Amino acid sequence: MTKIDTKSATARSSRALKRTTSTAASRPPRRAASAKTETPYHHGALREALLQAAERVLERDGLAGLTLRAVAREAGVSHAAPTHHFGDLTGLLSELAAVGFRQFNAAMAASSNAASTPLEHALARPKAYVAYAQAHPGMYGIMFRTERLDYSRPSLHEAAEASFAGLANAVGMMRQEQISEDALTLNQGAAIARAWSLVHGFTTLLLDGRLKDILERLPEGTTAERLLEAMLTAPITAKLPTC
Amino acid sequence: MTKIDTKSATARSSRALKRTTSTAASRPPRRAASAKTETPYHHGALREALLQAAERVLERDGLAGLTLRAVAREAGVSHAAPTHHFGDLTGLLSELAAVGFRQFNAAMAASSNAASTPLEHALARPKAYVAYAQAHPGMYGIMFRTERLDYSRPSLHEAAEASFAGLANAVGMMRQEQISEDALTLNQGAAIARAWSLVHGFTTLLLDGRLKDILERLPEGTTAERLLEAMLTAPITAKLPTC
């Protein structure tokens, strides 16, 4: 990696200085001083603070800027502090992805609940899916960039599982049939895979700028959301359903 | 990053040794010696050699192991040698992705040509798409992991563009209509986006292990390929085409 700004290192070093000096001295009540600087020693809620810092870094500097040390800097602690709470980078990313999945699930549920007509209801989740990814591309990137994620972590596994369950459930409602927990017919599995693949594929292609070619060739002013709608509802003229 | 084995550094150092000693001596015909060691000085085709080395590293160590220095080691040159040919890591990855796209396009074209019945023909490209990704997950990962890619590079732009053109063309044939170069109707765009999103989404979910949940719940022994087929051909029972 090249250059990542090293600001806010000043904040840390000044605090570190304060500490070492006070250690050399007899023992002033540093608790009171740290209380007003918003960052008490022995933080108390460093875990949450780090996750929030990570989210901020991710939104500000993107995926490339999201490093353990950058997060520690953002939270105003030493670069090794995150280790104690998350083990390693995979741990931090996994917990952050879990946060993302929870936001994501909440957004989809809210959108689904707000729908009134059947058509609205059918489009609510896909739209919310894409909208979340567009609003939080970094988060979405983490959630679906498996390489550096540990799905065996309970929080992540649970949140991702909930996401899948919501999808399967929605597909079941569309098909007006009960989707069993532990067994699927091929057609049911195909329906779930189709819905998920369609929306997930559209989203990743969109975020990666791969749909620009198409959007530019469409009638002036056609948005990605409009294309999504058309993709989901347009009549299928070919012999095969998906072409 | 953690530990990447440092083997083959021996190969390099031995050659370096050979060189320095021979330099100290008067001037033996090192050309002949190097000819049988397969790695001539002033390589002559280092660019190609580096790309092949990169492909090997990618298949062996995965995306995480694909570093500039690892590629240089694999090719038996100094760690800074790639810079001269590719500028930086983005350059190397972009050129490698271009190689991938060319392989990818060739595989799809071959598969498409081998089809005889209309159904086979409709399924040929999607199947080849997924098959390529499964056979070369690292390559596929690079090709569609845009973060560290420079699409303004002619070779990459061209190869990716060809891929898109092939897709648009195939969709046009399915719909039995001519797809214009510079203008699309909303329905045409939707059809292209649908085909691409569906297959790309399926592939990424599959590679990321996200479809395991579904595959395990399906009738015993159902393969990913079978699920893909079903997804593309299964009757659509819901009111909306994609749910």
Place this chain on the structure above:
DNA sequence: TATCTCATCTTTACGATGTAAAGATAGGGA
């Protein structure tokens, strides 16, 4: 043929990162 030039490759150097290990600090129970 001898020399020169410049593309090619190597060395060296620097800041950044992830991670391990040891040292400091302080909150809370004995």
Place this chain on the structure above:
DNA sequence: TCCCTATCTTTACATCGTAAAGATGAGATA
């Protein structure tokens, strides 16, 4: 009151990408 231990900081190390300067030699030029 004192000590234990979770929490945080320091220090250290291997590795990475990249820049810059030093070798090397293939081919042009004279």
